Amino acid sequence: xxxxxxxxxxxxxxxxxxxxxxxxxxxxxxxxxxxxxxxxxxxxxxxxxxxxxxxxxxxxxxxxxxxxxxxxxxxxxxxxxxxxxxxxxxxxxxxxxxxxxxxxxxxxxxxxxxxxxxxxxxxxxxxxxxxxxxxxxxxxxxxxxxxxxxxxxxxxxxxxxxxxxxxxxxxxxxxxxxxxxxxxxxxxxxxxxxxxxxxxxxxxxxxxxxxxxxxxxxxxxxxxxxxxxxxxxxxxxxxxxxxxxxxxxxxxxxxxxxxxxxxxxxxxxxxxxxxxxxxxxxxxxxxxxxxxxxxxxxxxxxxxxxxxxxxxxxxxxxxxxxxxxxxxxxxxxxxxxxxxxxxxxxxxxxxxxxxxxxxxxxxxxxxxxxxxxxxxxxxxxxxxxxxxxxxxxxxxxxxxxxxxxxxxxxxxxxxxxxxxxxxxxxxxxxxxxxxxxxxxxxxxxxxxxxxxxxxxxxxxxxxxxxxxxxxxxxxxxxxxxxxxxxxxxxxxxxxx
Numbered sequence: 052x053x054x055x056x057x058x059x060x061x062x063x064x065x066x067x068x069x070x071x072x073x074x075x076x077x078x079x080x081x082x083x084x085x086x087x088x089x090x091x092x093x094x095x096x097x098x099x100x101x102x103x104x105x106x107x108x109x110x111x112x113x114x115x116x117x118x119x120x121x122x123x124x125x126x127x128x129x130x131x132x133x134x135x136x137x138x139x140x141x142x143x144x145x146x147x148x149x150x151x152x153x154x155x156x157x158x159x160x161x162x163x164x165x166x167x168x169x170x171x172x173x174x175x176x177x178x179x180x181x182x183x184x185x186x187x188x189x190x191x192x193x194x195x196x197x198x199x200x201x202x203x204x205x206x207x208x209x210x211x212x213x214x215x216x217x218x219x220x221x222x223x224x225x226x227x228x229x230x231x232x233x234x235x236x237x238x239x240x241x242x243x244x245x246x247x248x249x250x251x252x253x254x255x256x257x258x259x260x261x262x263x264x265x266x267x268x269x270x271x272x273x274x275x276x277x278x279x280x281x282x283x284x285x286x287x288x289x290x291x292x293x294x295x296x297x298x299x300x301x302x303x304x305x306x307x308x309x310x311x312x313x314x315x316x317x318x319x320x321x322x323x324x325x326x327x328x329x330x331x332x333x334x335x336x337x338x339x340x341x342x343x344x345x346x347x348x349x350x351x352x353x354x355x356x357x358x359x360x361x362x363x364x365x366x367x368x369x370x371x372x373x374x375x376x377x378x379x380x381x382x383x384x385x386x387x388x389x390x391x392x393x394x395x396x397x398x399x400x401x402x403x404x405x406x407x408x409x410x411x412x413x414x415x416x417x418x419x420x421x422x423x424x425x426x427x428x429x430x431x432x433x434x435x436x437x438x439x440x441x442x443x444x445x446x447x448x449x450x451x452x453x454x455x456x457x458x459x460x461x462x463x464x465x466x467x468x469x470x471x472x473x474x475x476x477x478x479x480x481x482x483x484x485x486x487x488x489x490x491x492x493x494x495x496x497x498x499x500x501x502x503x504x505x506x507x508x509x510x511x512x513x514x515x516x517x518x519x520x521x522x523x524x525x526x527x528x529x530x531x532x533x534x535x536x537x538x539x540x541x542x543x544x545x546x547x
Contacts, residue, residue: 095258096258096260097114097115097133097258097259098113099112099113099135100113106166107134107136107162107163107166109136109137110134110135110136111134111135111137112133112134112135113133113135113258114130114131114132114133115130115131115133115186115251115254115255115258116128116129116130116131117129117131117189117250117251117254119238119239119242120238120241120242121242121246121247121250126238127237127238129189129194129195129239130194130195131186131187131188131189131194131195131251131254131255132159132186132187132192132193132194133184133185133186133255133258134159134162134184134185135147135182135183135184135185136162136178136182136183136184137182138178138179138180138181138182139171139178139179140179140180143179143180144180144182145180145181145533145534146181146182146261146263146264146265146288147181147182147183147184147259147261147264147265148177148181148182148183148184148264148265148266148267149184149185149186149252149264149265149266149267150162150183150184150185150267151186151188151266151267151269151272151275151276152269152270152272156191156269156271156272157187157191157192157193158185158186158192159187159192159193161185161269162183162185165520168520170520173526174519174530175526175530176533176534177519177530177533180533180534181265181533184255184259186251186252186255188243188248188251188275189239189242189248190240190243195239197232197236197239197240197243198235199231199232199235199236200231200235201227201228201232202228203228203457204224205224206361207220208220208221208224209221209366210366210370210448210452210453210456210457211366211435211446211448211456212428212431214428215428218427218428218431218459221456221460222459222460223460224460225457225458225459225460225461226460226461226462229418229461229462230462241419243419244419244420244466245274245275245278245420245468246278246282246468248278249275249278249279249282249283250282252264252279253279253282253283253286256283256286262286263286263287263288264286264287264288265287265288265289265290265291265533266279266287266289266291267291267293267519268291268292268293269293269294269516269517270293270296270490270491270516271296273292273293273294273295273296273499274296274298274468274470274499276290276292276480277290277470277474277477277499277502277503278468280474280476280477280478280503281474281475281476281477283476284474284476284477285476287477287478288478288536289478289480289481289532289533289536290477290478290480290506291480291483291529291532291533292480292481292482292483293483293517293518293519294483294484294485294488294490294491294516294517294518295484295491295495295498295499295500296491296495296499297491297492297495297499298420298421298468298470299470299471299498300498301422301424302421302422302423302424302455303424303425303434306434306438306447306449306452306455307434307437307438307441307447308492308494308495309449309450309451309452309490309491309492310438310441310442310445310447310449311441311442312487312488312489312491312492313372313373313376313442313445313489313490314441314442314444314445315487316376316377316487316488316489316514317338317341317372317376317444317445317489318338318444319487319514320337320376320383320386320387321336321337321338321341323379323383324337324387325337329384330383330384330387331384331387331388331390331391332390332391337387337390338444340390340391340394341390341444342444343394344365344368344390344393344394345365345368345369346365347365347394348363348365348367348368348393348399349364349366352364353368353393353397353398353399354397354398354399355398355399355400355402355403356400360400362399363399363402363403366448367399367402368393368399368402369445369446369448370448371402371403372386372402372445372448373445373448373449373450373489373490374405374489375389376489377488377489377490377514377516378514378516378517378521379513379514379515385401385404388401389402389404417451417454417455417457417458418454418457418458418461418465419465419467420465420467420468421451421454421455421458421465421467422465422467423455423458423459423461423465425455425459426459431456431459434447434452434455435447438452450490470502471502472502473501473502473503473504474502474503474504477502477503477504478503478505478536479503479504479506479507479536479538480499480500480503480506480507481506481507481509481528481529481538481539482496482499482500482506482507482508482509483496483509483511483518483519483522483529484496484508484510484511485510485511485512485513485515485516485518486510486511486512486544487513487514488514488515488516489514490516493510496508496510505538506538507539507540507541507543508541509525509528509539509543509544509545510543510544510545511524511525511544511545512545518545522547523547524545524546524547525545528543528545
C-alpha cells in the first residue's frame, strides 16, 4: 500500500478545529459476556503486503474493514489502514504493540516520524521484541478520512466573542460547518467517537490473530485505551499511557486546568529564553514580546507571506501557541523564531505551521465525546473571565476551550463515555506523566491510573510529552514493563 497524506488546511492545530462529531448517541459500553463483535464483522486475517513507501521499507501494509455504525453493521463500512513493523528478534518476540497517537492524529504518520528519528537504534526491547502496529483511527489519515469543505474558523469568526452578535455568528458558523461535513461524509461523521473507535481495535486484534495486545497511547489515546479495556476485558496485556488525560471532572474544570498548565509551560518557555542563547529572543523579555505581538495582531492582523493563508489575528497566534510548548526541543526554539519573525519582519507564517505533522485536525471528536456545559453568551463570558485569570498570556486558548467553543451550535447533544469507575479486566498500566506539560496537568496521570487498578504513575521532571522518545529513564521503565510486567515503585520520578 502506498502511503499518501490527507491533511487539513495548513496550520490548523488539532483541537482548534474543535471537532466533527455529534449526532446519534454513543453505543453503551459492553457488559461482561456481551458479544464483542457483531457476527457479520468477525474479522478474518489481515492480508499483508510489502509497503511501497520508502519510509516503511521492510514493513507490511494492510487494511481492515469495519462497520460505520457498530449497532447496524450491515448499513455500511469503512477501511482502517494498518502498518506493521516486525520485531527484530523474532526468536524472542513477545507480542504486538499497538501505537496510538493523540486526538486527530495519524498513528501511521507517528510511526513515520519515529522511524526518521531512528527509533530502532535506541528503542531496545520495544522494537527488538514486539511487532509494532500502527492503525489510523476511523476518519483520520490513511483510513477512510473525513474531509470537510468549510474552514472550522474562517476570518470574522472568533472563539472568544466579545458581544452577543459575535457569539451568534460563531454558533451559526459551527452549525453550518457540521451540516457541510455531514453532507460530504454521511453517517461516518456521527460515529467517530471513543466507543466506535475502540470497537474498531477489537476488529484489528482479531485480524492480527492475537489473543492479547499491548497498548501504547499518547494523550487522547490514553482514554481510548481505557475505553477499549472496559469494552473488552482481558484483551490487553499491557497499557503504556503517555501524557494521560482526565475525563472524570467537568469539562469546565478540565478546560481551566489545561489553560493553567499551558500558561505554566509558557512561563517556563519565557524563563528558558532568558537563560539560553539558543532562544531567538535571548536578551529580551520573551513574554512581553509575545504579548505585544498578540495585541498588535488583534489591532491589525499580521500577514503570512502567502496568499494561501489569510493574515493572523492575535487570537489565531494564541491558538497556535500551545502545540509549540509541548517539547523543549525542537518546538521551544521554533516558537521563539516564530515570535521574532512575526514581530520584526511582519510575517506570521511560522504560526501557520503545525509542529505535529501527524495531525488530521478536523477529526477531533470533542463534540461527541465531551459534554457541553456552555450554551449561551453569558456562560461563555464567565468561562473566558476565569481563563484570563489563570492564563494571562495565552488567554485560555487551549485545545479543550477551542473544542468547547467550536461545539456550540451542534444539532444533537453529546453522549460522553462514563468515566471514573475502576475498569475490570484492565491490566495494571504504566502512566508516564511530565510534571510540566502544556497539554495536560500532572494530576491527570493519577486520575487515569486510579481507574486501572494496580497502575503506577511514573513522573518525569520536565515539559515534554512522547516521553519514550525523549527520556532515557522513561524508556528503561517502559521496556522493563513491556517485557516483564514489572512496574516502578509508586512515587518514582525520572529526571533524565
